[in-house]
Amino acid sequence: MEKGLYNATYEHDACGVGMVVNIHGYKSHELVDNALKVLENMRHRGAEGADNKTGDGAGILLQIPHEFILLQGIPVPE
Known part of the structure; x- marks a missing residue:
């Protein structure tokens, strides 16, 4: 149904x-x-490509400790 x-x-x-x-x-x-x-469990919702080898970029987001980033030599602000 169209509306506007x-x-x-x-x-x-x-x-x-x-x-x-x-x-x-x-x-x-x-x-x-x-x-x-x-x-x-999100695989059934399309989080995997039709070829079963690629995905849509689905992943998890987690916090990385500030100290760990500094130990890698990556300059970050306090």
Whole structure:
């Protein structure tokens, strides 16, 4: 149904998003493991290319400690 410039035929389902957090800010390897499980389970939503060899760039986002970046010789502001 068209309404103004909107046309519903251009609508598509989104792949979705998974989020794993610790609301108290605790960091743990378990959080990373759980995030990877979420990513693996998103495969059925299109997070893998049709050739089963490539992806759409899906991944996990995590915090890298400031000290680690400095140890790599990368200059970063405080």
